[in-house]
Amino acid sequence: MKKTLLGLAGLSLLIAQNLYAAPLRVAADAVPHAEILEYVKTLDPKLDLKIVELSGGINANELLASGDVDANYFQHLPYLKDQEKALGKTFDVVASVHIEPLGIYSRKVKSLDALPEGATIAVPNNTTNLSRALWLLQDKGVLRLNASGEVGTTLVTPKDISENPKKIKIVEIESPQLPRSLDDVDAAIINGNYALEAGLSPAKDALGLESAKHNPYANLLVTTPQLAKDPRVIELAKDLTSPQVADFIRKNYNGSVIPVADAAHD
Template sequence: MIKSVAFTLAGLSLLIAQTLHAAPLRIAADPIPHAEILEYVQKIDPQLDLKIVEMSSGGINPNELLASGDVDANYFQHLPYLKDQEKALGKTFSVAAEVHIEPLGIYSHKIKSLADLPEGASIAVPNNAPNLSRSLHLLQDKGVIKLKDTGNAVTTLVTPEDIVDNPKKIKIVQIESPQIPRALDDVDAAIINGNYALEAGLVPAKDALGLESADHNPYANLLVTRPELVKDPRIIQLAKDLTSPQVAKFIQEKYNGSVIPVANSQHD
């Protein structure tokens, strides 16, 4: 009986190893920090064969690639954005892991603090609904505007029409997220997603005039796959690696507060 169990366990281990080596796991990711984190995972876990498909700014939607089967997973988005995408695409995806938080930041080439925002200042914000709402809440948190109470900030999205107090008559300029860093010279300030800020050479923890708090932050970046792959041994292993203390330490040391491991935040 003991020999039989031993043979069974040995066979199971061999099956898992064969599955991990059967085919590369194709994963779409933004270049910074997502692809960099995945490259580190590949370094510490060479048994897991990853084919990292880096997504350039704009262009192809990683969720469309995932839905069509062109990739097996993606790593670039938070849950409110994913839910919005599921509605838009008419698809259902599965979250395999919550990995890190990229605090949204307010940046400017023209002012040194938010108190210096001039009357009628223009602020560029992402034009997709979840990050637009997130940006408006950040402006409210920093005392720039006030929004009407719409309940849960994540499940109930707000728009500029929900601004009830705007003492400096701020103008909200909606731009595609990847293009916002290029617009910094054309506006008084801009709200930029962490990955695009890093790609533009900004250091969120140092350069942002206002930064989203990581405590209880609901915008963790996710490893996402299709429902039929959520129990794939390769997905399970990648999720385990991405949420490991070793990867958390790498994120901490490489990004120095600009990217924060979920395990090190007070995320619920």
């Protein structure tokens, strides 16, 4: 009996070691997510990370649902909830890491007050970030919405615009293409990761920027319910929310990416 128990214990240990030794495949946007994960690799070398950089409109939640990756790190909660409905899947959030404030950018005007009548503003075409963009335009006084509720919980569309004194025209474009639209529109509302990839500094270049305080759009480490308690996932969640990673974000992104721990002090 004792030998059997010892054998089972040894087998369990071997399985655990093999599980931990297997690479943890994480899908992530190139900037800043993959860069942060590369730092985690130096911080925690025993955690074997395989970073799968997203490109070309690849859906990281579909990759996760199909088992092609073990986790992803690129999205905020409202987007995740929308994806769960669209895919008919349930995912688990295991860490809330950083905020990338959404920004309004322009190559044609130097301030939002200088937007001409009939100006065209490009916005993300997915449901949650379109809504987020419209709330930002209201927050900056460009237009008014006929909607009650809170940013992140109440979805709005251009149909909810109730006051538009400058007769702004809203053009919906795929998020990765928004930086390229800047030459063709009067302004564009761009997600922080795509702004950084395009060489923009949200903290310096944006004409208007979301506040980090009470921001519901923190970027998350997401996995499946089956892997939520995987020791590798737990370790990565611990690393991503560590003081070292928060300090890395502060030093490398100069306010364009903000650790969740700092958001309460914005």
